[in-house]
Amino acid sequence: MYIPKNFSETDHATLHAAIRAYPLATLVSHVSGSDLDANHLPLHFTRQEYGSGILSGHIARANPLGRAINGGEEVLAIFHGPNAYIAPSWYASKARTGMVVPTWNYVVVHASGKLKVMDDAEWLRAHLEMLTAEHEAGLEKPWQMADAPPSFIDQLIQAVVGIEIEITHLSGKYKVSQNQPVENQLGVIQGLRESGREQDQEMASVIARINHL
Numbered sequence: 001m002y003i004p005k006n007f008s009e010t011d012h013a014t015l016h017a018a019i020r021a022y023p024l025a026t027l028v029s030h031v032s033g034s035d036l037d038a039n040h041l042p043l044h045f046t047r048q049e050y051g052s053g054i055l056s057g058h059i060a061r062a063n064p065l066g067r068a069i070n071g072g073e074e075v076l077a078i079f080h081g082p083n084a085y086i087a088p089s090w091y092a093s094k095a096r097t098g099m100v101v102p103t104w105n106y107v108v109v110h111a112s113g114k115l116k117v118m119d120d121a122e123w124l125r126a127h128l129e130m131l132t133a134e135h136e137a138g139l140e141k142p143w144q145m146a147d148a149p150p151s152f153i154d155q156l157i158q159a160v161v162g163i164e165i166e167i168t169h170l171s172g173k174y175k176v177s178q179n180q181p182v183e184n185q186l187g188v189i190q191g192l193r194e195s196g197r198e199q200d201q202e203m204a205s206v207i208a209r210i211n212h213l
Contacts, residue, residue: 009172052167081107082202090191092183118162
């Protein structure tokens, strides 16, 4: 990933937070042959005392990804944060110079590491319980695996395999108007907040936080 210095995010706490907030990853691999392969799945991040952390997930047993792994293949997980179109009219400098163009702001985190298949019913059950508890936590009546018939859960667990990725490299690109003067950054924040779109509101908040506004 090309990352100009202005847009590079190296703080691991910030990158970990983005992974937790936007867990649906694009998992890119070469394990299905010579062609690149991409799978889309939520990945759970677990912090380690040493290292960059571990990602865990599950895929259908019928997915070729699980069958093609021989052990230790390098994969890339891409996590997409908020993104938004940036209109030139939001820049204060437009009125003075006219030297502005549209652009796109976005947040993305890349996590690479070696993938292992976890074909173990106990591991899968613990993983699924953890994943469910995390995403059901904010609901009025959180669903638990115990709410479903045990035989039904057992059948579903047999239909999937787990995957685990120990992160060996973590990088982030936060393209959020750092290359603009403060007056333009403030104009972009205002324009995004007035749009009414939820993702634009998220981007406005990221711009304000990263640029300390």
